[in-house]
Amino acid sequence: MxxxxxxxxxxxxxxxxxxxxxxxxxxxxxxxxxxxxxxxxxxxxxxxxxxxxxxxxxxxxxxxxxxxxxxxxxxxxxxxxxxxxxxxxxxxxxxxxxxxxxxxxxxxGRKQTTFFAECLTDEHLCSSRSTTGLEIKKAGIEDVDQIIELRSTIEEFHMTDDARNMLVKAMETGTGRTYYTAEKGVITACVSTTAENSLSAMIVGVCTRKEKRRQGLATEIMQKLFKDVLDEGKTLCLFYDNPEAGRIYKRLGFKDIGMWTMYRG
Missing domain, CATH: 3.40.630 (Aminopeptidase)
Structure with a gap:
């Protein structure tokens, strides 16, 4: 029944x-x-x-x-x-x-199957001291439009009509947070969580402007975000299909636990 x-x-x-x-x-x-x-x-x-x-x-x-x-x-x-x-x-x-x-x-619609990984410890994370010299900030509602604009430039991302509404709701309810770097008022890279609950958080939206890639910005933001979430006693989860990204995540302490499939209508 x-x-x-x-x-x-x-x-x-x-x-x-x-x-x-x-x-x-x-x-x-x-x-x-x-x-x-x-x-x-x-x-x-x-x-x-x-x-x-x-x-x-x-x-x-x-x-x-x-x-x-x-x-x-x-x-x-x-x-x-x-x-x-x-x-x-x-x-x-x-x-x-x-x-x-x-x-x-x-x-x-379109099918995408990815690896599903989790991280239980911060033992693989470096110190929180910045190597890029840029301040890592936690986003507020006033930053949402810039975050959505940056995400929309990433070919691998599938932006939905309600993406902005869902990001705002996540911030308002504490079910998601976004950390970012910026130069001259323009967000250059960001990393988000979603579906945060009392036990865990999902990492999503790892992105960097094309002209700012390979400078370590996203990795540095992840180090900061991962440590903050793990310090709260939560497990980190994410899915990935890019082998290069997978290697980065595994260096940060993630382990594969299964496969996840998404269909985008």
């Missing part, structure tokens, strides 16, 4: 998701930040005959994330997703979301 989840299900849902806390970072973070009853977010759960959770489906705006530890009602989840305007965005653990692709019933 699939039904919409409510506050009364919270402890059971959190226990289910926490068995793989890094993989479920987005779902856990969104639940902690926005709960079970908002205009832009909904959650459904599939329960077995003993009322134990078998699977969870999150809708965040037009993005959907399913999670299950075994077999689940794929057709039931698809019927929920198709009630919303297509195309949608779908992402999650590769072996789960590829089941949706196989049916051919959803307009999923």
């Amino acid at each position: 699939i039904r919409k989840l409510t506050d009364q299900d919270h402890q059971q849902v959190l226990a289910f998701l926490s068995e793989e806390p890094s993989i479920n970072l987005f779902i856990i973070g969104d639940i902690e930040a926005f709960g079970y009853d908002s205009e832009f977010q909904e959650l459904w759960g599939e329960f077995d005959e003993t009322d134990d959770i078998k699977a969870v489906l999150l809708r965040f705006y037009q993005s959907f994330i399913p999670y299950a530890k075994g077999e689940f009602d794929l057709d039931g989840f698809i019927s929920l997703i198709t009630q919303y305007e297509q195309p949608i965005q779908l992402s999650g653990k590769t072996e789960i979301v590829e089941k949706f692709e196989a049916t051919g019933e959803l307009n999923l």
